[in-house]
Amino acid sequence: MENFKIDVDADGVALITFDVPGRSMNTLTSSVMAEIPQLVERIKTDDAIKGAVLTSGKTSGFCAGADLGDIAGGMIGGASLQDAYDAGWKMNGALRALETCGKPVAAAINGLALGGGLELTLACHYRVVENDNKIQLGLPEIKVGLFPGGGGTQRLTRLIGVQPAMMAMTEGKSFRPNDAKGAGIVHEIAEKGQSVEAAKAWIKNGGKAVQPWDDKAFKLPGGGPYHPAGIQNFLVGNAMIRKQTYGNYPAATNLMKAVYEGVQVPMDAALRIETRYFIKTLMTPQAQAMIRSLFLSKQELDKGAVRPAGVPKSDAKKVTVLGAGMMGAGVAYVQVMAGIETVLIDQTQEAADKGKAHVEELLKKR
DSSP, rough: OEEEEEEETTTTTEEEOOOOOTTOOBBBBBHHHHHHEEEEEHHOOOTTEEEEEEEEESSSSSOOOOOOHHGGTTTSSOOOOOHHHHHHHHHHHHHHHHHTTTSEEEEEEOOOETTTHHHHTSSSSEEEEEEEEEOEOOGGGGGGGGGOSSSHHHHHHHHHHHHHHHHHHHHOOOOOOOHHHHHSOOOEOTTOOOOOHHHHHHHHTOOOOOOHHHHHTTOOTOOOSSSTTTHHHHHHHHHHHHHHEEEEEEOHHHHHHHHHTTSSHHHHHHHHHHHHHHHHHHTTTTHHHHHHIIHHHHHHHHTTTTTTTTOOOOOOEEEEEOOOSHHHHHHHHHHHHTEEEEEEESHHHHHHHHHHHHHHHHHOOO
């Protein structure tokens, strides 16, 4: 395998290092998705492996999510509905196989895990995150016109309940390590550089190879659609989504449908429901336009796609803002926070001083 390296220690714990070659950040490419079933099969069938720890070989993070330019290309662009569904099911099927492989699997999260990256860890039986406030954990797919399509709508909801899960997914909210632990998304916080050892310790101390939702005694936190308290989440949530989107944002509506239908059935059926709604959303013009503009085109622009040839790059060291009102002072504040020396100019010294005082007040609040 190109993207995963496996080292089995003397105790039979396999350390799986996720490291996509030639990239500064791990993403879920089609190549990675093709290798996950191989990885699961190795864990499941190798008698020398008693359990596994999944971590990242990158210093920049654990996994930034799906490579939309790569993954989405196999699901849209003339693909039949069945072909698109089959492509979408690859990740859900692979992650379901991981959590049902019969051996304990722990995630040692040593960097940011967003979107599909977090979904990969949610399919593990135990999650340890390092105590680094730069680490973010979240499912931000809603920001590009999609919603979690790798089991996130089902696993996160079963972990923390309908209301907090829906709020996190519809807002694309990210959690810092302590907040993630408090919310119940991760099990343990380890010091920097110690997450792998902590994850191994969990396995060696008898870590359970069964997800909570696969236990016959499992109950959905807060209740589901037919629970006296749980039904309120859908009644109020449906109204809130309608108020915020006016029915023009398919991702939010389909997200709630996937959660509503998914929590009423076993996990295998729930994941197929999620995949159907995910593909339906992906094929909408709204999602495709947002992916193009907010993801693909933005990446190209960030790399200087339309930069004039022969013009050397320059960094602004000092910037003048004309007009020290609320907007001008706000722009000045952002520039100052970015380390840029800023001059505020207005028609009178009094107006300029007022703008400067506004920036000082914002800094004091920090």
